[in-house]
Amino acid sequence: MSLPPFDPVQICTNPEDSHLCCSAHFPFKTAPGLCSRCIAVQAAATEEASAKILFERVKQCPVPTFLFKGVEKKRRIQQLVGDFSSETKKARTSNTSVVKNLPPLQSTFRPAIPEKTSTIAIAFGEITIDAESGTVSTSLVDVMDTELDTKVCELHDTLTGKGASQYVYKATIDGVSYAFKRFYNVGANGVVSLEANAKEVQKEAQRLGQTNWFWEVFKARAEQANISIESDICVTDFEIVCEVTKANTDPSTACGYSNSDIDTSDVPMVWLKEPFRSGRPEKWSGTNQHPTHHTSKLGNTLNAFAHFVYTQSHKTVVIADLQTTRARVGNKVAEILFDVTTHTKAGTSGVGDHGEEGIKQFLTQHECTARCEALGLVAFNKDE
Ligand SMILES: [Zn+2]
Ligand SMILES: [Zn+2]
Ligand SMILES: [Zn+2]
Known part of the structure; x- marks a missing residue:
C-alpha cells in the first residue's frame, strides 16, 4: 500500500531530543530515543500496518478506505457498511449501487468509543500582573468556603498529551474544550505531592504572565523604533483551576490523587487551564x-x-x-507561545530553571542578529 505524502508523517527526526518527537509532532515524549509512535511503527509486522500507525497516530482518525487496496479495502468497507449489509447483498450485482448505499463519508471519522470523563466542580485562582514591573502574583481559592462560586467541568480520565514534566487532559466547561495540565515530574524523585503540583502550576502561571508582559513591552519597543518583527505572536491564555472536592464527592480520575490524599492536604488539586489546541508546536529554543x-x-x-x-x-x-x-485567536491566526521555562539568578522560577548555569548557557550561545542590533540590544560580553 502506498500513502500519499502526508508530510510531516515521519520517524523521529531527532532521536536525541528529549522533549518533543518527530520534529515536534504528536506524540510527546519524555526521554531521548524514539517516541511510542515510532517504536510501534518499527515493530509493525507489515508495511501496511506501519503506514496505518503513522497515519492514525498523527491524524487521530482512521485511515480513509480509499487508501487501501485488495482485501484490506474490502474489510474496511465492510466495517464501514456494517448494518447496511443486507442492502449491500441486494446490490451486489452493481458496483455503483454499492457505493450509493454507503453511509456519508464523515461517519468513518466518528470515534469508536466515547471517552470516560469525571464531572467535577472547579473554581479559579487569582492572577494579578503589575503593569509597571511585570511581577505576577497568584493565589488559590479556599475550597472550604461554602459561598465559593464554582463551575461544572467534564474532565477526561485519560491523557491526551504529555510533556517533559506535565500530563495534559482535555476538559469541557460550558461546551468549550480546554487543556488541563498537571505536573508529574518536578525534578525530584518520587510521586509529585499535591503541594508540589500546586506550587509548580502557580509558577508556570507566573512565567506565562511575565512572558506576556515582556512580549508587550518588546512589541511596543519594536513599533516605536519602527523595526519589523513577527507581531502576530501572543502568549497563551491561561487560568489556575482548583478542584472543589466536597466531603462526599471524589476528586477527578485524571488528577491521580485519592480522597485521602485530598483530605490530608493543605492545598486542593490545582490545574493550569489553557485553550485546547490541536496544532503541532514548532520549537525555537530548548531548555539549554x-x-x-x-x-x-x-x-x-x-x-x-x-x-x-x-x-x-x-x-x-x-x-x-x-x-x-x-x-485562531478571535478573528485572526496567531502564533501562540506556551510552556516556557526561565532561568533566573535565584533559580526559583520552577521546573527547568537551571539558575546561573542556565543563564551562562544562554549568554554563550546567543548570537546577536541584525534585529537585535536594530532594537538597540547590546551584544553580551561573553566573559561576563
Ligand atoms: Zn517519533
Ligand atoms: Zn514542555
Ligand atoms: Zn542578541
Missing part, C-alpha cells in the same frame, strides 16, 4: 539550547525577544523552551 534562526522571521523575532528579556530583567531572567503553535 539557544540556536539562531536566520531564515524564519518568527524564529528570528524570538531570538531578539530572548535577548530583550535578559536585558529588560536587568540580567536576572533568561527565557527558554520557546515554542509556538498556530491557532
Whole structure:
C-alpha cells in the first residue's frame, strides 16, 4: 500500500531530543530515543500496518478506505457498511449501487468509543500582573468556603498529551474544550505531592504572565523604533483551576490523587487551564539550547525577544523552551507561545530553571542578529 505524502508523517527526526518527537509532532515524549509512535511503527509486522500507525497516530482518525487496496479495502468497507449489509447483498450485482448505499463519508471519522470523563466542580485562582514591573502574583481559592462560586467541568480520565514534566487532559466547561495540565515530574524523585503540583502550576502561571508582559513591552519597543518583527505572536491564555472536592464527592480520575490524599492536604488539586489546541508546536529554543534562526522571521523575532528579556530583567531572567503553535485567536491566526521555562539568578522560577548555569548557557550561545542590533540590544560580553 502506498500513502500519499502526508508530510510531516515521519520517524523521529531527532532521536536525541528529549522533549518533543518527530520534529515536534504528536506524540510527546519524555526521554531521548524514539517516541511510542515510532517504536510501534518499527515493530509493525507489515508495511501496511506501519503506514496505518503513522497515519492514525498523527491524524487521530482512521485511515480513509480509499487508501487501501485488495482485501484490506474490502474489510474496511465492510466495517464501514456494517448494518447496511443486507442492502449491500441486494446490490451486489452493481458496483455503483454499492457505493450509493454507503453511509456519508464523515461517519468513518466518528470515534469508536466515547471517552470516560469525571464531572467535577472547579473554581479559579487569582492572577494579578503589575503593569509597571511585570511581577505576577497568584493565589488559590479556599475550597472550604461554602459561598465559593464554582463551575461544572467534564474532565477526561485519560491523557491526551504529555510533556517533559506535565500530563495534559482535555476538559469541557460550558461546551468549550480546554487543556488541563498537571505536573508529574518536578525534578525530584518520587510521586509529585499535591503541594508540589500546586506550587509548580502557580509558577508556570507566573512565567506565562511575565512572558506576556515582556512580549508587550518588546512589541511596543519594536513599533516605536519602527523595526519589523513577527507581531502576530501572543502568549497563551491561561487560568489556575482548583478542584472543589466536597466531603462526599471524589476528586477527578485524571488528577491521580485519592480522597485521602485530598483530605490530608493543605492545598486542593490545582490545574493550569489553557485553550485546547490541536496544532503541532514548532520549537525555537530548548531548555539549554539557544540556536539562531536566520531564515524564519518568527524564529528570528524570538531570538531578539530572548535577548530583550535578559536585558529588560536587568540580567536576572533568561527565557527558554520557546515554542509556538498556530491557532485562531478571535478573528485572526496567531502564533501562540506556551510552556516556557526561565532561568533566573535565584533559580526559583520552577521546573527547568537551571539558575546561573542556565543563564551562562544562554549568554554563550546567543548570537546577536541584525534585529537585535536594530532594537538597540547590546551584544553580551561573553566573559561576563
Ligand atoms: Zn517519533
Ligand atoms: Zn514542555
Ligand atoms: Zn542578541
